[in-house]
Amino acid sequence: MTHPWLPNLSSKEDILKAMGKTENDLFSDVPKELMIKGELSLPHARSEYEVKMRLRELKDKNVELKYPPFLGGGVCPHYVPEAVKFIIGRSEFYTSYTPYQPEISQGILQALYEYQSLMAEILDMEVVNSSMYDWGSSLAEAVLMAFRINGRKKVIIPELINPLHEEVLRTWTEPRGIQLVKVRPNEEGTLDLDDLSRKLNGEVSSIYVEQPNFYGILEDNLETVVDLARKLKVVTIMGVNPLSLSLIKPPGEYGVDIAVGDGQELGIPLNYGGPYMGIMAVRWDARLVRQMPGRIVGKTKDENGRQGYTLILQTREQFARREKATSNITTNEALMAIANAVYISLLGKNGFKELGEEIYKRSHYAMRKIVKELGYSRKFQGDFFEEFEINLKNYDKVHNALLRHGIHGGLKLSDTSSLLCVTEVHSKKAIDEMVSVMKEVM
Amino acid sequence: MWRQALWDEPLIFEINKTGSSRQGIMIPKEDIEDDVSIPDSLRRKEIDLPELTENEVVRHFVRLSQMNYGVDTGMMPLGSCTMKYNPKSEELAQTITEDYHPLQDESTVQGTLEMVYETQEWLKEVTGMDECSLQVPAGSAGELAGVIMMRKYHLGKMSHKDEMLVADTAHGTNPASASMGGYKVVYIKSNEEGLVDVDLLRSTVSERTAGFMLTNPNTLGLFEENIAEISKVIHEKGGLLYYDGANLNGILGIVRPGDMGFDVVHLNLHKTFGVPHGGGGPGAGALCAKGEMARYLPYPIVKKADGKFTLYKPERSIGKISSFNGNIGNVARAYVYILGLGKEGISEIARLSTLATNYLIYKLKDSNLELRSPDRPRKHEVVFSAKRIYDETGVSALDIAKGLLDEGFYAPTIYFPPIVEEALMIEPTETESIETLDMFANALLKIIENAYKNPDRLRQSPSNTAVSRLDQTKANHPSTVTPSYKVEKLRLLLKNDLILK
Ligand SMILES: Cc1ncc(COP(=O)(O)O)c(C=O)c1O
Numbered sequence: 056m057t058h059p060w061l062p063n064l065s066s067k068e069d070i071l072k073a074m075g076k077t078e079n080d081l082f083s084d085v086p087k088e089l090m091i092k093g094e095l096s097l098p099h100a101r102s103e104y105e106v107k108m109r110l111r112e113l114k115d116k117n118v119e120l121k122y123p124p125f126l127g128g129g130v131c132p133h134y135v136p137e138a139v140k141f142i143i144g145r146s147e148f149y150t151s152y153t154p155y156q157p158e159i160s161q162g163i164l165q166a167l168y169e170y171q172s173l174m175a176e177i178l179d180m181e182v183v184n185s186s187m188y189d190w191g192s193s194l195a196e197a198v199l200m201a202f203r204i205n206g207r208k209k210v211i212i213p214e215l216i217n218p219l220h221e222e223v224l225r226t227w228t229e230p231r232g233i234q235l236v237k238v239r240p241n242e243e244g245t246l247d248l249d250d251l252s253r254k255l256n257g258e259v260s261s262i263y264v265e266q267p268n269f270y271g272i273l274e275d276n277l278e279t280v281v282d283l284a285r286k287l288k289v290v291t292i293m294g295v296n297p298l299s300l301s302l303i304k305p306p307g308e309y310g311v312d313i314a315v316g317d318g319q320e321l322g323i324p325l326n327y328g329g330p331y332m333g334i335m336a337v338r339w340d341a342r343l344v345r346q347m348p349g350r351i352v353g354k355t356k357d358e359n360g361r362q363g364y365t366l367i368l369q370t371r372e373q374f375a376r377r378e379k380a381t382s383n384i385t386t387n388e389a390l391m392a393i394a395n396a397v398y399i400s401l402l403g404k405n406g407f408k409e410l411g412e413e414i415y416k417r418s419h420y421a422m423r424k425i426v427k428e429l430g431y432s433r434k435f436q437g438d439f440f441e442e443f444e445i446n447l448k449n450y451d452k453v454h455n456a457l458l459r460h461g462i463h464g465g466l467k468l469s470d471t472s473s474l475l476c477v478t479e480v481h482s483k484k485a486i487d488e489m490v491s492v493m494k495e496v497m
Numbered sequence: 498m499w500r501q502a503l504w505d506e507p508l509i510f511e512i513n514k515t516g517s518s519r520q521g522i523m524i525p526k527e528d529i530e531d532d533v534s535i536p537d538s539l540r541r542k543e544i545d546l547p548e549l550t551e552n553e554v555v556r557h558f559v560r561l562s563q564m565n566y567g568v569d570t571g572m573m574p575l576g577s578c579t580m581k582y583n584p585k586s587e588e589l590a591q592t593i594t595e596d597y598h599p600l601q602d603e604s605t606v607q608g609t610l611e612m613v614y615e616t617q618e619w620l621k622e623v624t625g626m627d628e629c630s631l632q633v634p635a636g637s638a639g640e641l642a643g644v645i646m647m648r649k650y651h652l653g654k655m656s657h658k659d660e661m662l663v664a665d666t667a668h669g670t671n672p673a674s675a676s677m678g679g680y681k682v683v684y685i686k687s688n689e690e691g692l693v694d695v696d697l698l699r700s701t702v703s704e705r706t707a708g709f710m711l712t713n714p715n716t717l718g719l720f721e722e723n724i725a726e727i728s729k730v731i732h733e734k735g736g737l738l739y740y741d742g743a744n745l746n747g748i749l750g751i752v753r754p755g756d757m758g759f760d761v762v763h764l765n766l767h768k769t770f771g772v773p774h775g776g777g778g779p780g781a782g783a784l785c786a787k788g789e790m791a792r793y794l795p796y797p798i799v800k801k802a803d804g805k806f807t808l809y810k811p812e813r814s815i816g817k818i819s820s821f822n823g824n825i826g827n828v829a830r831a832y833v834y835i836l837g838l839g840k841e842g843i844s845e846i847a848r849l850s851t852l853a854t855n856y857l858i859y860k861l862k863d864s865n866l867e868l869r870s871p872d873r874p875r876k877h878e879v880v881f882s883a884k885r886i887y888d889e890t891g892v893s894a895l896d897i898a899k900g901l902l903d904e905g906f907y908a909p910t911i912y913f914p915p916i917v918e919e920a921l922m923i924e925p926t927e928t929e930s931i932e933t934l935d936m937f938a939n940a941l942l943k944i945i946e947n948a949y950k951n952p953d954r955l956r957q958s959p960s961n962t963a964v965s966r967l968d969q970t971k972a973n974h975p976s977t978v979t980p981s982y983k984v985e986k987l988r989l990l991l992k993n994d995l996i997l998k
Contacts, residue, residue: 058842060584062930063849070852070931074859081851081874082751084720089752096622100839103586109836113593116608126598129820136522138551142558143775150567150583152575153777155910158962159501159902162565163776166558169509172982176545181987182980186778188634191820199677219820226795226816227641230648230679273539303539317820324591327609328599328822329634330779339984341975341997350777354979355972357964358957365967367978373637373669374913378682383673386635386767390775393558400509400554401521404546409524419533438536458602466600483527 058100122485124463127271127442127476129190129217130319130331134480135398139322142397143390153350153389157365158357164364167389168352170396177300177399177407178314179307180336184349186318186388187333191223193315194263194294196382197335198228200313200346201261201290203381208232209259211251211289215240215268220294233260244272244435248279255283261290266306267299270474271418271442272435281309297321297334299440301411306336313337322398323391332391345371348382350389410479414441418477421486425475429493434472442476444468447493456496462489499905502563503963509547509557510982521551564963565776566907572929572937573907576878576922577668577716579746579768580907583830584837587771590829599821603807610806613825614799616832617783623843624742624762625755626785628811630794632823633782636743637670639763640710642784642818644678646761646793647708647737649815656735658707664693666717666914671710671741680707687916690870691717699730708737713757714747714876716914716922717869718854728758737761737790745769746926747851747876750844754785761786769846771834772827781827797822849927850877853934857925860938864945865889866921878924880917887919892948892955894919899966900947902959904940 057065071077082090101109123132143149147162154160171183187193198210210228212221214237225235236254241247246264255262262284267273274280277293284291291311298320306314318332319325337343345368353367373380402410422443425431431445447453450467457464462485465475477486513519549557566573573580593609603610613631620629633639644661651658661675665684672682685701688694693711702709709731713721721727731738740754740762746769754762766772767780774780786794795818797808808822835843854875858868866881883894898908898921910922925934947955959965971977975997979985988995 056841058838058845060582060837061842061845061849061927063852063927064845066931067849067852070856074856076855078848078852081848081855082720084722084873085748085752086722086725089725089756091750091752091756095750095840095843097619097840097843098836100841101836103589103837106586106833106836107589110589110592110833113608113612116611117593117597118605120605123596124598124601126600128600130599132596132598134525136551138521138555142555142562144588145559145562146569147562147565147567148776150569150773151565151776152573152578152580152774152907155575156898156902156908157967158899158959158964159566159907160564160776161963162561162563165506165508165564166561167776168981171980172508172510173546175981175983181983188638188779189820191817192634192638217820219817222817223820226645226818227677230645230677232679273535275536275539300541301544302535302541304541308541324595324826325598326824326826327594327597327601327606329781329819329824330826331820339987339995339997344997351980353972354985355968355977357967359965361964363964363967365969365972367972367980373673375669376673377669378672378676380669380673383637383641383670383677384635385637385670386765386774386780387778388634388775389777389779391779393776396509397554397558400547400549400557401551402546403520403548404544405518405548406520406522406524407544407546410522413524413526415535416529416533417527420527420529438539454602458605463598463601463605479525482525483529 120463121461123480125465125475125477125481125489126463128466128474129219130325131441131476131478132325132480133320133478135322135324136401138401139394139397143394148390148393154366161363164352166393166396168354168364170392171352173396173399174334177297177305178336179305180314181339182344183336184347184351186392187335187349187384188388189329189331189333190294190315190317191220193333193335194220195224195227196348197292197313197315198224198233198261202231202233203346204290204342205260205288207258207260209234209236211236211238211254211259211262213238213246213265213268215244215270216265217269240435243437244270245274245276245437246280248276252283255287257287259289261292263292263294265294267296267440270435270444271439272437273303273440277309281311298411301407302415312343318391318395322394330388330391332388332395346381348384349387414478417481418443421475421477424490428490429497441478442474444472444474446472452496453493457489457492460492462492499961501962504560504564506557506560508982512553512557513548519548519550521549521554571905572933574909574923574925575907576910576924577744579744579924579926581771581926582928583771583773584834586837587830587833590833591826594826594829607806610799612829612832614801614806616828617799619835620764620783620785623749624785625753626762626787628791628794629783629785630798631783631828632795632797632818633763633784634819634824635778635780635782636763636765637674638818639782639784640670640674641677642795642815643739643761643763644674645815646790648678649793650790651707658705660705661707662701662709664711664715665916666715667710667712668716668741675710691719693721693727695723695726698727702730702734702736704734706734706736708739710739710741712741717880718875718878719873720876724757743768744877747847749846751847755787760790766827766831770831772830779824779827781824781831846927853925853927853929854879856934857923857938861941864942878922881921882917883919883921886945886948890948890952892952894921896955897921897944899958900944900955901940903961906937906940
């Protein structure tokens, strides 16, 4: 027997003979009664061509949409340039491991350092780690960090938090006895500051704000939130869509302690759920940096005085500290961080801004058209980026009509509410067509 | 002779020296009225980002990639990491994942859901468990989910349990996950042979024991032959048995966690099931459970009903560990891997990886590397101690690792597990040919010989890599630590008066 991935399959007997052993000798320590008897119920081995045909068969069972879906909710459709795919496909990166041996891994170390640096500029924060899993888990880790820092158990979150992020946060923090307290939105859909000041007190460990929030709405009073929190030594955590930071104020400008988010919108495909790219950053403050989970790359010199990069501050990590580590995270999303680095580098100063403006414009165009031509209203009136909510009479009816036309509309928030996402992959033609189909079923 | 590329590659911020306006992507523009703009109170100031064209960006990162080493470059015997070859056909799988949104209507992604469903079924079969959730993005996330499942299970039974037992050979993630899940960690010391000390276990288990987290084969590469007894001891006190199956390579096709008495197990699809490691990630995990525990798994899980595939939430699910459906892009790669090997190939994985490990032991038997329980066969990996070499020559496990880099190999995992002094943890995997195994063994033998002949030279290695040993003190010291370009700029501005305090 031979197999294209198993070089020693045909020489097993020769190798065993050289060693003076039998295969049974190698497994003599496995109790006989526990061993698998008979065959595993798995398919027969397939050739690459057959695998390809099987994948084609599966793809044919998916619906081929006419346009990328108008769906967001934490991750959004965007165009991923070939240059990004090409670089992360370089097998020196793609098939490497965490750079435990820095001398032979300078490539990935510098690339990750550049990711940290580019993201640091976008967030306006000094220390960025080389990735968590996704937004939800970054948020959970940030809340646990705050708990380790001040030992308090109450955490304030907005009512308009992305419910998926909230769910992850609950799963991760419930065992530590963390209690979540919600702040109401005002008519604009931004944080109700009166409600917030009522709930904020010396028992609160951290406050989390999302920018933009789940409804796409831009919080416009974060200076006050950060001020209030700082007076009570409450750790401030800000969740951001990094793409929106092409236009709006970054977390660093507000002086928040921790920033989290997802890099998916910067060069990573939708991947039906992942891989994505958990962002985590902190201010230049030892107390925060020492509690930060995950890998961090730093700059140094080698023995010959040549510039080099290496993993730093590793005493925070599980292999060194075990149960006292800042987190259990090991495998992360490093290659996705490099995708972010390449994409941001390609966009550059101007492209980043242009992209943000184009998305801002298109999403406002779509919202206005829907409001004007269909007479639908929005629940909250605040300004938004990329995503917006509309009230319609019957979500299902509209959704099904759109699907019949090969268009995937927004996310169902309730029977009468939809959250739409419009980006640079949604042309004016696609938006117009969506609106005219919606009109037909009004 | 092997020599790694060395480019004097500037930081991406420092390539464009003219400050001229360049851009690497053309943004599509629509001609729509633009009387909208961000309110001034929210508008951001200038951002310092590079300005480069596409070709400049591509060349920069290609040069960086040439100063890196992957398993496509050469053997990476990193113990506990399972650096096997990642078949190229895995890339075909992206066609059914890449452009699909995780919240898309299920009726539009039936083919993708079918792939996830089949993967779940196959993983159930190879682990002997009743249900698998692919929602966990990596092994550690699986462990955390598993610990939270155990917690929820015990709370539901109104039993107050606050201790998690962990073998002292365990990966650092086990105790870290247990403590994140709210448990006090109690270590079970290994016996002389390097196995769980069952008597010690028996006397440690109590009503307070929530469970026992164990790897089998353990991180020394040894199969815990008393596993049936261990399972009995834990279960008798109402505890649960957790299997750290990050690495199933040593038993895949031989024996299944479900048949050994484990209640919950996580797998790393990025180790055993061929998903590339990407320089640290992304991976993909699977969390599988048996009997009642299956009802606690994180969701969504794909189920099949009336010929349709849907996402569902188990009755007592702990909820979500990651925001969406799990790292499905990588689940699809594992799908291709399993399909390409088939039942015939899968049944050979443990046989061939075990063969490779024991062959290396055989080749190295006359070296001064020492082995606990030398007569016991190893499974997918082996941990040698270089203590004797260190005592006799001053050459440490670290120096040996660096010496291997100069020979064109990646280094083994070193100083892990912590119970072995000067540990060299070697995992060759089933995808290294006998010729490569011989070359690796010979390189290691040569290095040991040199440790006795010319130890100073080894202590100065590596010299064939892009850079030599790095100054870790400078890298980590509060007054010199530099984690970003932003900090570099601040240091210049403040004339180095920037201390991390
Ligand atoms: C034995 C063992 N357990 C757990 C893990 C953690 O898995 P992951 O890196 O996917 O989080 C690893 C690998 O890193 C491992 O080798």
